[in-house]
Amino acid sequence: MSVIVSSTPSTTPRPPATVLIATDVFGHTPAVSGLVRQLGINALVVSPWDDNETEFRTEHDAYQAFIVEGGIARYTNKLLGILQDQSALRFVIGFSAGASALWINSAQECMKSVEHAVLFYGSRIRDFREIKPVCPMRLIFAEEEAAFDPSALVDDLNRHGQSAEMAKGTKHGFMNSYSRGSCVKSQTRYLAEIIALIHANADKEAA
Numbered sequence: 001m002s003v004i005v006s007s008t009p010s011t012t013p014r015p016p017a018t019v020l021i022a023t024d025v026f027g028h029t030p031a032v033s034g035l036v037r038q039l040g041i042n043a044l045v046v047s048p049w050d051d052n053e054t055e056f057r058t059e060h061d062a063y064q065a066f067i068v069e070g071g072i073a074r075y076t077n078k079l080l081g082i083l084q085d086q087s088a089l090r091f092v093i094g095f096s097a098g099a100s101a102l103w104i105n106s107a108q109e110c111m112k113s114v115e116h117a118v119l120f121y122g123s124r125i126r127d128f129r130e131i132k133p134v135c136p137m138r139l140i141f142a143e144e145e146a147a148f149d150p151s152a153l154v155d156d157l158n159r160h161g162q163s164a165e166m167a168k169g170t171k172h173g174f175m176n177s178y179s180r181g182s183c184v185k186s187q188t189r190y191l192a193e194i195i196a197l198i199h200a201n202a203d204k205e206a207a
Contacts, residue, residue: 016088022098083136100124
């Protein structure tokens with residue numbers, strides 16, 4: 001299920017969402033709703049789960065349920081259908097599984113209208129590094145990953161012309177307050193950068 005979260009009063013007609021947020025395996029948590037409020041713009045939140053009330057006690061529980069439900073392949077297909085249906089989208093933001101699924105879709109025709117994509121610690125990107133995105137991509141990885149060497153992946157992506165970087169001193173999940181890798185300092189930094197990017201573009205279009 002996808003949900004448009006509005007930053008405008010309920011009595012105001014809701015314009016089409018221009019921002020898509022693809023969540024990690026925790027889904028649409030209160031923290032994600034808080035992120036939308038801070039962005040100050042209508043956003044379409046997409047979760048791996050069809051039930052927005054799905055909750056997990058631990059990251060391990062969420063990941064195991066994600067695999068049972070079809071994993072990254074199912075999430076990628078779900079996102080593709082939504083991207084093809086939402087022609088007003090100009091920004092996409094992805095976290096973990098959501099980042100990986102967006103990256104896998106990044107060569108699709110429907111992504112050509114996207115002006116900026118910011119993907120955080122999409123670990124499966126390493127299995128699809130040959131993809132050539134049709135829109136600008138900023139790939140941000142944690143410094144510490146259990147399954148692979150992020151620095152080697154960042155170097156390889158950069159050699160192939162991608163905009164990839166590593167957030168120093170971070171672990172996987174640093175943008176998620178529910179994750180063991182949560183890092184408030186990094187959340188503050190990157191959220192400020194995303195807000196500035198989105199609103200600079202909105203101001204340019206309004207001028």
